[in-house]
Amino acid sequence: MRLSSSAVRLIIPAASLAVLLAAVFYMQPRAMSYTGLNLLFNLAVPIALATIAQMLIMSVNDLDLSMGAFVSFCACVAATFLQTSPAIGVLIFLGAIAVYAGIGVVIHLRQLPSIVVTLGMSFVWGGLAVLLLPSPGGAAPGWVRWLMTVKPPLVPMAIVASVIIAAVTHYVVMRSSFGVLIRGVGGNNRSVERAGWSVVGIRAAAYALAGLFAVLAGIALVGLTTAADANIALRYTLLSIAGVILGGGEFVGGRVSPIGAVIGALTLTLAGSFLSFMRISPDWQIGAQGAILIVVLALRLFLNRVEKREKNR
């Protein structure tokens, strides 16, 4: 049986996660438990949500450099307004999602490079976050805290949440008509336009959905850390891009994989723990994480080439 190209796209991320997990278990057998797994993957949930948000932007051939600042801002809102007066908190989030949709509209109508617009927006979000929480503080709303620390039987929450995120976004992006249109815009926006669809509407919807997932990422992060800080998620910008690429997505052409993106986020989180277990000093960890990324991407290129050769035979 011939594998579909989307299945091939998933092999490498899944295999690298498995290899990394096996290595961690080998070095630290005690991680092979309910608590161990929860600790390993806890922080992956907000990263996975942010990665999905980035993936939605990337599926319409754009890139969001404000992801980290925006998730930090959402975390600050979650730790302040959402906790003290939930109604206002929800309103702020809805407003933020509307702004995201607006960014999509502006980028499309004015033909602006998304990198520039979102880079600018990152300072806006960062400023708003500092205004909300000039110094680390705030508190997580009780229900968020409960949601992130609940202990379902058999499988830890981190895994359950990842599977749910992957399943829901797979349905939305890969199976629904809406997802087809979003990816269609990434693949060939002229043909979508010629078929009578409103590309600006589709792009706005993709951005709004990305905003929603980024808001969820901020809330989930506060649920784990119990308090927030204006710079809490700055590294999410690059982590989310790396997660999408690691999971088999591409920068242009609407080639994305939600399941892969979640796996990519898990792999990135695990890579950090793996390096700690290897007793690599934190100074070198970022470089080592980069090395892991390069190895995985090289493997993927190799696999693509093999696949092409098979097809030509």
Add this chain to the structure above:
Amino acid sequence: MNDRVPKQEVVAARDVKVAFGAVKALDGATLVIQSGECVGLVGHNGAGKSTIVNVINGGLTPQEGAITYGGASADQGITAARASGVRCVFQELSLCPNLTIAENARVMLSDLKGAGWRRRGLALVTRQLAEIFPGHSIDCESVVEDLTIAERQMVEIAISFAAVDARPKLVILDEPTSSLDAGLAAQLMAYVRRFVETGGSVLLISHILGEILSTSDRIVVMKDGKVVADRPAVDFNTRRLVETMGSVVREQGWQRSARTKTGAPVLSVPPLPGASIRLEAFSGEIIGLAGLGGHGQTEALLDLYLAANGNWWPAAEPKMAFVAGDRGLNGTFSLWSILKNLSISSLKGLSNRSVIDTDREKKVSESWRKRIEIRTPDMHNPILSLSGGNQQKVLFARALATTAKIVLMDDPMRGVDVGTKQEVYEILRAEAASGRTFIWYSTEMDEIRLCDRVYVFRDGAIAAELVGDDITEAGVLAASFAGGEAA
């Protein structure tokens, strides 16, 4: 003509004027299409064919004139056009490569919706493909990027003719056969006739005049943004059609260089496993790669190119230049000017100590503009301001401006009008006479007949070599099909 079925007006564009800046793309053109007829639309590149198609399908609002759908409706725009059953297959392939065939059907057919659209879309396209191209071998569950160009074109055509709720009333086919081989093109034309006989209408644009003459009921000839003739197809023959378009049929007085192969070949490629013929080229020869579309000709050219120039490191003195066939994909730099597009391959020769000598660059490009007649007032205009045929000329000039002794051509004349072709043939001939070697993959018989020597490809390998007077349509077809079952 039978007048039993009352003909209805499907779409009418009357006295349409469209201008892009100072260029008048349409200057008072009128095109009315009735139900149950196939209208052939011909004209040179830049005559306004694509523009009037864009007006009809709603993508372009004319500055003057009126568009009506179904006789009355006042709505305009893409949505109104599609609601009136107007579908369009564009010259450049316009599927989303990252989506599956069924997903593309979802994008192109907005009434394919609700639960189970995937299953229904798949069934729809499968049925339609089998109806138009019986015996095709396309796996309908695949992603479009896994298909060849010809297969993509077939899928796009099938989706455009497919009916979910309502049958399309008018299908516009803009150069539909440019990537299809003769067999597939014939199947498509037969289907167009069946579609028209059951009351649909088709607007057929093609540079292959035989197709237009045999398939259309009525032929509209355009020139300089105006309709210059609109008559039943029986009134035309190839010669009259070309005369009406405004270019004179030149005698095919191509004198094959009678040179015998002398000296060592400039190029020699050992045969692939399972084949027995070497690909050889001598100085000053024009070599044709023929055969059915997609049988390994493009791959052979790419292999040649990469073997000579390397994939990683540019060669100091390029031995070969490449003229791409798929302009949009690997030909033009769409954001650059004509000048930059032309000089990109020869920058090394135009530089002084790694700095580009802009005067020399301008001079070289100006001389090529005159020699190959690129129709533009200013070489600094963006490349996309040119019509397709002129863009192709720029790509030719780019290759010819280099010092490369061998020029590889990957079916570069797709969708180029007759006049432009003749001009390019002249230049090829002159360049070959001065010692350049051309290796030319073409899907058109007329071009293959111009070559000194022809290799016919079948299933990725050379199946036959034809020389001189053996190069005939019959000879090429025989070699393309012989022993086809063995594959």
